[in-house]
Amino acid sequence: MHIPEGQYNLKEFCRVIFDSPERVLKGYHGQRIKTYLYLSDDGWRDYLEEHYETEEFGSITKFVGEYRNRKGAEQPAKFYVGQYQDDLRMVVTAETEEAIRQALRPVSEHSDCLSPMPIMTGDFQTMNEIVLSTYDDMRISEFKSQRVPSLVDARTRPDVDREIEYKGIDGRDRLNEFQEEYGVVPTRIQYEHENVSIRIDTSGKFTLETINKESFNVLFELLSEVVVNVLELRDVANQINFEKQEVAPGNLKVQVPEMSSGEIDFNQQVTLMQTEDFIRGSKNSDDLNFSFTDVTKQAGSLDFSAQVTDENRGSLFNVSATEESMRIVPKHDCSFPSLIEFYLAVIRLLDGGAEMRLYESQSAA
Structure with missing residues (x-):
């Protein structure tokens, strides 16, 4: 430019x-x-x-x-x-x-x-509702949707994983029809209007194809709806860490390990097959760089654990999961970008309605 x-x-x-x-x-x-x-x-x-x-x-x-x-x-x-x-x-x-x-x-x-900046699936749906309510005659010319059982029910074969890409002047109607019939939610949408043409997707990318004040106003209005949740997520990820604090009992100086762990609460019960698909999907993804070692897993009442490494940044943390949640225990150089990207992998590949929170802080003293 x-x-x-x-x-x-x-x-x-x-x-x-x-x-x-x-x-x-x-x-x-x-x-x-x-x-x-x-x-x-x-x-x-x-x-x-x-x-x-x-x-x-x-x-x-x-x-x-x-x-x-x-x-x-x-x-x-x-x-x-x-x-x-x-x-x-x-x-x-x-x-x-x-x-x-x-x-x-x-x-x-x-x-x-x-x-x-991630846009959680629920927030993305809110953004779509804002655009459509602001512009009654806004057209959707293209969209991509995927099956998220935790967020929406499906009438037809609800157990089938789906990803749908659609192009057509009737995209607004089709988006609703596919959601009701197949339980898919949008992850990318192309909007068309007399004065606005803009594309949004859950990766946090916004493409303005009409360069005018109205397009930028739409952009900033959409951001204002999701920024609070995103910054809260960053704050949680920043608190999940492992470090050594120096304490001085008497005349001694001792380094005491302090750890704050996190937890991802699932919106639906997770099965062993889903965790296996999650590991496989993370390894095969072009934009995720996590490796899993020391994996243990057991079906029935789900018992799953692994050591996770962010191959780009060197962050290292342990995870352990039940049917209801996944615990994150930091081990080495656990940076907030690694944790946010891991959480994104969870909501993309495992449970679109999952939420991450701080679990506990403890000292080994």
């Missing part, structure tokens, strides 16, 4: 884009704005400066990475990041999907202080 030099906050930066989209997007293929939300912790700015060329525009930071285009030539990829709320950053770009894959995704894959 071509942004004039200046001092901007996030709202002012967005105004520059929708006031002069032709100038800002000149030379960019597709003429789309893509935004990504990242949960952040102390050190995120230093991390960017270590891995990218950066430039300050007031409260906005421009960071530039490199990627190889289809012809194999290296090209710069420009991104801009600003503060949406405390501990929540918005990245704005007009780059291609290939540039984003090569230059932006690594921002969080190996970072202990940045994590893509």
